[in-house]
Amino acid sequence: MPLSRPGQAARRLAAVALLLAAAVGCGDAGGLEGAGSTPTAQGPARLWPELTPASSPAFEIGEVNTEVVKGVRVPGDDIRRVHPVGIVRAEIAGNPGDYDGARAPYRDTGRAMADCAKGRGHGKCPVLRPYYRDLTGDGRDDLTLGFPLLPGKTTAVRVYTVEKHRLVQVMAWEDALSGVELAGRSLVIRSPSEVAGYEYRLQWTWDRDQRAMLLTHDEMLRTGPHQRSRHPSDPRRGSPSDSRAGSPSDSRSGPPSASPSAFPSASPSASLPDSASGSLSVSGG
Numbered sequence: 001m002p003l004s005r006p007g008q009a010a011r012r013l014a015a016v017a018l019l020l021a022a023a024v025g026c027g028d029a030g031g032l033e034g035a036g037s038t039p040t041a042q043g044p045a046r047l048w049p050e051l052t053p054a055s056s057p058a059f060e061i062g063e064v065n066t067e068v069v070k071g072v073r074v075p076g077d078d079i080r081r082v083h084p085v086g087i088v089r090a091e092i093a094g095n096p097g098d099y100d101g102a103r104a105p106y107r108d109t110g111r112a113m114a115d116c117a118k119g120r121g122h123g124k125c126p127v128l129r130p131y132y133r134d135l136t137g138d139g140r141d142d143l144t145l146g147f148p149l150l151p152g153k154t155t156a157v158r159v160y161t162v163e164k165h166r167l168v169q170v171m172a173w174e175d176a177l178s179g180v181e182l183a184g185r186s187l188v189i190r191s192p193s194e195v196a197g198y199e200y201r202l203q204w205t206w207d208r209d210q211r212a213m214l215l216t217h218d219e220m221l222r223t224g225p226h227q228r229s230r231h232p233s234d235p236r237r238g239s240p241s242d243s244r245a246g247s248p249s250d251s252r253s254g255p256p257s258a259s260p261s262a263f264p265s266a267s268p269s270a271s272l273p274d275s276a277s278g279s280l281s282v283s284g285g
Contacts (some may be wrong), residue, residue, distance in 0.1 A: 108150030171213035
């Protein structure tokens with residue numbers, strides 16, 4: 001004989017009572033527990049308020065770095081039709097003191113360019129694979145290019161766009177690399193640190209007002225334990241005023257890149273993946 005509605009309700013109440021009793025018997029009712037005292041929040045404390053705020057920078061570090069690449073044409077304003085080897089040759093021609101001669105700091109890069117006659121990827125041609133992505137937001141591809149600065153352990157990283165039918169360099173940086181990535185409209189460079197378990201991570205992002213890639217993030221991040229790295233042959237340490245002291249790039253007419261901090265470097269084995277979009281990765285040594 002089926003149970004009536006009142007009988008069903010009574011049975012359900014009994015089951016609920018048994019479950020509650022079992023929970024109490026286990027000694028854990030599932031309630032919230034206190035996590036202890038909470039530290040008192042502290043606002044920022046302004047130091048030396050009596051100092052007069054500076055109205056101009058103490059050092060010229062080249063935050064905005066743009067340069068028209070001379071001698072390189074852009075057929076149909078299409079940057080993909082510009083030969084990457086020709087761009088590197090133009091930079092070398094504009095800075096002969098860095099690449100030509102037995103004492104030139106990047107002499108081996110200058111010599112290896114002879115193997116680029118048949119294009120990138122032949123012999124010891126130092127020009128790395130080009131990458132194309134719209135970094136400026138104008139709907140057209142821009143170019144990210146790299147080449148090692150031999151016989152040292154650093155690599156040059158450049159970004160180019162097209163403005164008024166001309167090829168324009170809108171970002172330049174040289175360092176020992178442990179990784180390079182394209183993320184949205186930003187270029188991220190990772191470099192090894194002499195501090196075990198840390199690396200430097202720099203991010204350049206397109207700024208439409210300055211018409212250049214600006215260094216928007218400069219961080220030292222923990223990556224885990226690793227061996228202490230060695231400095232490259234061209235150390236770039238110290239205050240912003242001397243962070244590029246001794247660097248061959250000082251011979252150029254203008255600052256080659258923004259250098260707001262110094263970067264100790266290692267000796268990576270650089271290799272770029274066979275992909276024309278997404279991220280660029282460089283395996284560290």
